[in-house]
Amino acid sequence: MKFALLVFSNFKRHKLRTALTILSIAVAFILFGYLAAIRTAFAMGVDVAGADRLVVRHKVSIIQLLPKSYESDIERIAGVQQATSSTWFGGIYQDERNFFAQIAVQPDEYLDMFPEFVVPPDQREAWLKTKTGVVIGRGLANRFNFKIGDKLPLRGTIWRPADGDTWTFDVVGIYEGGKPETDTSQLFLRYDYLDEARPFAKGMVGWYHMKIDDPDRAAAIAQQVDETFANSPAETKTETEGAFMKAFADQVGDIGAIVTAILSAVFFTILLVAGNTMAQAVRERIGELGVLKAIGFTDLQMLALVLAESLIIAVIGGSLGLWIGALAVSAGDPTNGALPVFFLPGRDVALGAVAVILLGLVTGALPAVQAMRLNAVDALRRE
Amino acid sequence: MNRLTQIAALCAFNLRTLPSRKGSAAAAVFGIAGVVAVLVGVLSIGEGFEKAMTSAGSDDTAIVLRSGADSEMTSMLARSDADLMEEAPGVAMLNGKPLVSPELFVIVNLPKRSTGTDANVPMRGVEPVVFGVRDEVKIVEGRTFEWGRNEVIVGRGALSEFSGTDLGAELQFGQNKWTVVGVFEARGGLSESEIWADAAVLSPAYRRGNSFQTAVVRLASAGSFQQFKDALTADPRLNVKVVRETDYYAGQSRVLRLIITGLAAIVSGLMGLGALFGALNTMYTAVAARAREIATLEAIGFGSFAVMVSVLLEALVLALIGGVIGAAGAWIAFDGYRAATMNWQSFSQVAFAFDVNLRLVTFAIVYAMIIGLIGGFFPAIRAARMPVAAALRDR
Numbered sequence: 081m082k083f084a085l086l087v088f089s090n091f092k093r094h095k096l097r098t099a100l101t102i103l104s105i106a107v108a109f110i111l112f113g114y115l116a117a118i119r120t121a122f123a124m125g126v127d128v129a130g131a132d133r134l135v136v137r138h139k140v141s142i143i144q145l146l147p148k149s150y151e152s153d154i155e156r157i158a159g160v161q162q163a164t165s166s167t168w169f170g171g172i173y174q175d176e177r178n179f180f181a182q183i184a185v186q187p188d189e190y191l192d193m194f195p196e197f198v199v200p201p202d203q204r205e206a207w208l209k210t211k212t213g214v215v216i217g218r219g220l221a222n223r224f225n226f227k228i229g230d231k232l233p234l235r236g237t238i239w240r241p242a243d244g245d246t247w248t249f250d251v252v253g254i255y256e257g258g259k260p261e262t263d264t265s266q267l268f269l270r271y272d273y274l275d276e277a278r279p280f281a282k283g284m285v286g287w288y289h290m291k292i293d294d295p296d297r298a299a300a301i302a303q304q305v306d307e308t309f310a311n312s313p314a315e316t317k318t319e320t321e322g323a324f325m326k327a328f329a330d331q332v333g334d335i336g337a338i339v340t341a342i343l344s345a346v347f348f349t350i351l352l353v354a355g356n357t358m359a360q361a362v363r364e365r366i367g368e369l370g371v372l373k374a375i376g377f378t379d380l381q382m383l384a385l386v387l388a389e390s391l392i393i394a395v396i397g398g399s400l401g402l403w404i405g406a407l408a409v410s411a412g413d414p415t416n417g418a419l420p421v422f423f424l425p426g427r428d429v430a431l432g433a434v435a436v437i438l439l440g441l442v443t444g445a446l447p448a449v450q451a452m453r454l455n456a457v458d459a460l461r462r463e
Numbered sequence: 464m465n466r467l468t469q470i471a472a473l474c475a476f477n478l479r480t481l482p483s484r485k486g487s488a489a490a491a492v493f494g495i496a497g498v499v500a501v502l503v504g505v506l507s508i509g510e511g512f513e514k515a516m517t518s519a520g521s522d523d524t525a526i527v528l529r530s531g532a533d534s535e536m537t538s539m540l541a542r543s544d545a546d547l548m549e550e551a552p553g554v555a556m557l558n559g560k561p562l563v564s565p566e567l568f569v570i571v572n573l574p575k576r577s578t579g580t581d582a583n584v585p586m587r588g589v590e591p592v593v594f595g596v597r598d599e600v601k602i603v604e605g606r607t608f609e610w611g612r613n614e615v616i617v618g619r620g621a622l623s624e625f626s627g628t629d630l631g632a633e634l635q636f637g638q639n640k641w642t643v644v645g646v647f648e649a650r651g652g653l654s655e656s657e658i659w660a661d662a663a664v665l666s667p668a669y670r671r672g673n674s675f676q677t678a679v680v681r682l683a684s685a686g687s688f689q690q691f692k693d694a695l696t697a698d699p700r701l702n703v704k705v706v707r708e709t710d711y712y713a714g715q716s717r718v719l720r721l722i723i724t725g726l727a728a729i730v731s732g733l734m735g736l737g738a739l740f741g742a743l744n745t746m747y748t749a750v751a752a753r754a755r756e757i758a759t760l761e762a763i764g765f766g767s768f769a770v771m772v773s774v775l776l777e778a779l780v781l782a783l784i785g786g787v788i789g790a791a792g793a794w795i796a797f798d799g800y801r802a803a804t805m806n807w808q809s810f811s812q813v814a815f816a817f818d819v820n821l822r823l824v825t826f827a828i829v830y831a832m833i834i835g836l837i838g839g840f841f842p843a844i845r846a847a848r849m850p851v852a853a854a855l856r857d858r
Contacts, residue, residue: 092752097744104740111733117727141570141583143536143810149586174606176533179718237537245531300733317530317572317581327580331805331812338508342501349497353741360748 087388094361098133098393101357105397105439106404108350109432113405115343116428120261123329123420129322131295133193134302136163136288137324139315143168145284146314152161153308159293159301161203164189165285167271171234171247173224180220181263182234184271184286187215193289196258203228211273212253217264219421221254228254232267239278247277260423308347331388354393355443362386362447369451383452390444391437398436402429469765473773478780484752487745491778492785494741495834499789499827502731504797506826507817509723512804515620515815516716518652520709522685523555524596527695530704534715534809535568535676540672540703547701551694553687554680557595562681564589564596567662569669570811571636573625573804582803584625585811586615586636587654588662588675594730596681599652604632605645610661616645618655620814624803628658639668653712656803656814679708715806735834742838746778750846756853757846767847774843775836782835786828793827794819 091098136154138144144309146165169182187207191199199207199215201244203207207213216226226232230251241247257264275282292301303319309316319327362369373382481488527548532538542565548554549561556562567588572581591610594600608614617628629635634641641660649655662675682688692705706714750757757770798819806813 096747100740100744100747104737104744107733107737107740111730112731112738114729139572141572143570143583170537172533176714177717177721235531237531237533240531323580327582328577330575330580331582338504342505342730345497345501346737349494349734349741350737353490353494353737353744356486357748359746360487379644 086132087385087392090389092101097357101354102395102400104350105354105394106401108346109398109401109436110405111346112343112407112432112435113402113409117409117422117424120423120425122332128324129143129320132292132297133321133323134290134292134298134318135321136290136305136316136318142287144314145281145286146288146316148283149284150309151451154288154305154375155302157304157308158458159297161291161293162189162193163288163290165271165288167274167286169269169274170238171236173234181266182269182276183266184269186271190268193291197255198258199253199255201337206252210250211270212248212250214249214269215253215255216251216267218254218256219264220267226251228252239274241277242279248252261421261425263421267420310357354439359447362451366459369454373454373456373462382454383448386448386451387441387444391440394436394440394443398439402432466766466769469769470772473765473769474583474776477773477777482743483748485613487748488781491742491745491781492788494738495782495785495831496789498731498734498738498794498834499786499831500793501734502727502830503790503793503819503823503827505723505727506820506823507728507793507797509720509727510820510823511815511818512719512813513716514818515651515813516712518650520712522707522709523682524708525680525682525688525691525760526706526708526711527680527703528706531700536809538676539674540676540678544701544703545678547698548680548695550676553682554693555683560592562592562596564593564679565675566679567665567671568676569665573627576624576626582625582708583811584621584658585656585809586658588660588665590662596679597654599650600654602645607645608661611640611663613641613664614644615641615658615660616647617643617658619646619648620655621658622646624812625800626655626812637668653813656812684761716810719804735830739834739838742778742782742834743841746774746839746842747845750774750842753836754849754854757849757853762855771843771847774846775839778835778839779832782831786831789831790824790827
């Protein structure tokens with residue numbers, strides 16, 4: 081108890097300095113929270129890809145279409161449970177800036193394949209009954225304030241209806257993310273409606289998703305799918321959902337690497353500033369520490385005294401920063417909807433907590449060792 | 464002594480004694496250097512991307528797309544459309560031929576060199592007239608492809624980003640094989656990320672029939688744009704939209720620019736706050752450590768205003784040093800760093816180089832100076848207000 085009192089009375093010595101140090105550490109960890117969320121957003125769901133799902137696309141590129149007939153061919157392959165198609169719609173809502181993903185799917189099959197898109201049963205029923213119906217993600221609904229029952233006009237770019245250039249859809253459902261990392265920025269429309277209404281490319285789809293029995297056989301099944309369509313006009317490339325998303329995320333660039341570089345720069349900076357302040361706080365008190373030693377404090381106690389001080393500052397500043405960071409992240413993404421998922425993963429909060437402790441230990445280490453090695457006589461004479 | 468000489472004397476004195484406060488001064492300098500380096504680094508990504516997107520465009524060039532299309536990817540025009548464009552007013556001529564370049568645009572898969580994962584690489588089918596319209600394109604290695612053969616030339620950016628694009632290599636897309644016969648530059652512009660081939664060979668390989676995606680048109684002058692646009696949009700046989708090339712590329716870089724500026728604002732705002740706390744700490748400590756010295760100065764007749772200015776100036780000098788170190792570090796680390804990212808509008812890769820330019824550096828150093836100014840202001844006031852007698856008595 082006396083020991084704790086001693087540590088706390090040291091904070092009161094320079095209230096302003098203690099406060100500034102705590103605040104600068106807090107700022108570093110707010111930034112940490114933001115960058116963790118941004119990195120997760122740029123990973124594009126690689127972490128959440130289903131291990132038992134594969135993606136089949138045209139070998140030359142994803143924009144090349146595949147025939148609808150491939151679906152039953154894929155489902156005939158041993159080990160494949162189900163296959164279903166996706167087609168990129170690429171419409172514009174009011175302005176090009178309002179970009180969000182729009183995908184034409186077969187409702188029942190698609191929702192069975194992706195249980196992480198959670199649609200209430202009555203809304204799913206309504207979607208099956210409404211050809212012009214679309215189901216949108218919670219994030220998208222919040223972004224543009226869409227509600228069930230709204231008419232949603234999209235200007236066609238790739239696909240245009242037989243007359244004019246604008247499609248009008250009915251919002252019949254809103255899906256929730258089954259996990260925090262589920263992308264809820266998308267819109268799903270019905271493929272049968274698209275195929276009926278577009279004047280060309282009938283019977284063609286963008287790519288396929290398939291579910292397999294045994295994730296360990298993914299490579300063998302992927303090869304078998306590609307062999308099935310080898311030497312046809314539309315050859316395929318099959319890979320796991322994880323690999324598909326990884327390739328996509330890599331296309332966006334080495335954002336992960338850049339973010340890590342920024343993080344390191346920030347920590348280096350904060351470490352230097354905080355470390356210097358701590359060291360200074362100890363240097364100023366050499367005489368006092370000498371007195372403590374003279375009245376019988378052990379080496380270990382001296383070490384603990386100084387380390388406790390830096391740890392407490394780091395923990396107060398760090399938890400304050402992580403807390404504000406989490407609040408700021410949950411308030412929404414800074415690019416106004418350009419990032420499909422934006423949240424602070426629990427893993428990164430844990431990582432942040434470890435970083436807080438490390439920061440406290442590293443900044444305290446040098447002055448603490450100095451204090452421990454202090455010779456009482458020298459210290460007192462120096463005054 | 465008048466005020467000015469007092470200030471000058473004190474400032475010189477402060478700066479001379481800086482080395483004795485190495486530790487805390489270095490902390491402030493590096494804190495600010497870190498902010499500036501990160502700020503410049505993040506913004507240089509945006510600058511570089513924009514440079515790649517816009518340096519390709521020129522005012523006297525127009526792009527014609529199908530109306531309703533937002534990018535080359537979703538556009539589609541017929542051969543007859545191009546013939547109509549050639550007759551439109553305002554088109555530049557070269558050797559009696561109108562400079563209208565119909566172009567095919569497809570995407571092919573190639574692995575990225577850095578990660579080995581597949582990327583969407585843009586591939587463009589062109590006709591001989593293209594080298595008249597896009598006169599910034601220069602072959603820098605090898606030769607151009609022979610018309611009618613399965614040969615391609617690759618942009619410098621594509622060469623550095625995607626494997627299998629080396630001179631002499633053979634590329635296979637679907638059932639077609641292509642030989643790389645040349646490498647080209649386009650003043651750092653977007654087309655350097657592309658692979659080019661003869662449209663007449665590419666078109667059947669992709670079953671495009673007699674259609675293509677866009678037409679790039681060189682105008683007689685920048686001023687003829689309106690005339691050309693009006694002629695095309697008034698023509699009932701055409702259903703097209705005409706965009707100035709510079710506007711087209713500016714629109715294409717919008718999404719990434721939005722992400723980068725949002726990111727930069729948050730990162731630099733927060734880091735600036737962190738550095739401000741650091742600077743405040745340093746300067747308060749400096750003032751506290753020199754309390755006696757400052758009191759002595761005031762006792763022998765230096766004015767408190769001079770004391771204040773000298774503290775402020777010290778903070779500014781530290782910020783300037785930090786800013787210059789940070790900017791130099793960012794310039795060494797980031798300038799020219801080559802990367803590729805997704806152009807969301809055309810769903811394909813853009814290779815670009817990070818660009819640290821003077822405007823960016825100036826902006827960052829000014830930012831650092833503002834941090835220094837605020838970081839020095841409050842401690843300066845404290846120094847000026849210090850009660851002389853109490854400070855002298857204090858041990």
